[in-house]
Amino acid sequence: MDNTTQPLLQLRDVDKYFDNGETSKHVLKSINLSVKSGENVGIVGASGSGKSTLARLLCRIHQQERGDILFAGEPIDSIAAKHYFQQVQMVFQDPLASFPPRMKVEQYLLEPFKNFKRLQGKEPHQLAKALLEKVHLPEAILQRYPNQLSGGQLQRIVFARATGLNPSLLICDEATSALDATIQKQVLSLFDELQQQAGFASLFITHDLALAESFCDIIHVMEDGRIVETLTSGNIVSEAQHPCTQRMIESSCNLSAAVALAQYVQTDR
Numbered sequence: 001m002d003n004t005t006q007p008l009l010q011l012r013d014v015d016k017y018f019d020n021g022e023t024s025k026h027v028l029k030s031i032n033l034s035v036k037s038g039e040n041v042g043i044v045g046a047s048g049s050g051k052s053t054l055a056r057l058l059c060r061i062h063q064q065e066r067g068d069i070l071f072a073g074e075p076i077d078s079i080a081a082k083h084y085f086q087q088v089q090m091v092f093q094d095p096l097a098s099f100p101p102r103m104k105v106e107q108y109l110l111e112p113f114k115n116f117k118r119l120q121g122k123e124p125h126q127l128a129k130a131l132l133e134k135v136h137l138p139e140a141i142l143q144r145y146p147n148q149l150s151g152g153q154l155q156r157i158v159f160a161r162a163t164g165l166n167p168s169l170l171i172c173d174e175a176t177s178a179l180d181a182t183i184q185k186q187v188l189s190l191f192d193e194l195q196q197q198a199g200f201a202s203l204f205i206t207h208d209l210a211l212a213e214s215f216c217d218i219i220h221v222m223e224d225g226r227i228v229e230t231l232t233s234g235n236i237v238s239e240a241q242h243p244c245t246q247r248m249i250e251s252s253c254n255l256s257a258a259v260a261l262a263q264y265v266q267t268d269r
């Protein structure tokens with residue numbers, strides 16, 4: 001197959017059910033999407049629409065009942081974990097949940113390099129320092145524990161670790177949702193900077209349509225386990241057709257969406 005056109009990630013007719021013994025809940029319904037190299041693909045939906053379940057399938061925490069999930073053309077469950085998890089990294093909403101409380105930042109940053117035997121020829125402290133520099137944090141932070149850091153610092157460190165091994169795809173599940181608006185903006189600008197340097201693609205999962213619009217190339221809107229609309233133009237206000245997307249636009253209290261809407265109304269109508 002021609003690797004220049006092959007998507008990095010592809011989901012084909014993916015269905016996921018959760019069984020609780022007596023009943024079965026259909027949580028993902030015929031999901032089709034792809035992410036190309038270097039592309040930012042947004043998944044946006046209200047609570048319960050199935051976004052995190054999708055992320056968990058890609059992290060191989062759950063498995064789909066039907067359909068295919070391919071990474072570089074291979075079913076993800078046929079790829080050795082060692083290879084898959086160097087290429088695909090995840091960033092979740094709560095950095096503390098993935099940061100062992102008794103682990104110092106330096107150890108946390110170096111852990112993937114040790115696990116994947118990628119430390120050869122590198123001086124560990126200098127490597128950890130360089131990773132921290134990439135996310136604009138000072139060396140002194142290497143000796144701190146997670147409870148000695150702010151939410152914004154923690155999420156920067158999580159991004160430093162996730163991008164340290166040069167993955168080709170980053171799965172971000174509400175990665176900036178817990179941060180206040182100013183810190184969120186800083187972390188997103190850092191994300192952009194890291195992406196410019198390393199060129200990874202992302203699947204950016206969020207409930208915030210305006211946030212996805214600000215930097216995703218394609219946005220899939222999910223409702224009740226289905227992709228109900230796919231937006232590509234960069235002007236969601238004029239492009240949105242589905243009532244679910246329109247409700248999200250109307251109820252968005254995000255300032256950037258409100259500003260975009262106001263500008264649109266002033267200039268285009």
Ligand SMILES: Nc1ncnc2c1ncn2[C@@H]1O[C@H](COP(=O)(O)OP(=O)(O)OP(=O)(O)O)[C@@H](O)[C@H]1O
Nearest residue numbers: 018025027045046047048049050051052053054207
């Ligand atoms: N392990 C599970 N067992 C049974 N049902 C589950 C499980 N995980 C999720 N669900 C159900 O699947 C549906 C989708 O949940 P999911 O967490 O994927 O939605 P979401 O869009 O990420 O929501 P949120 O933004 O609130 O996290 C919900 O109805 C949820 O209750």
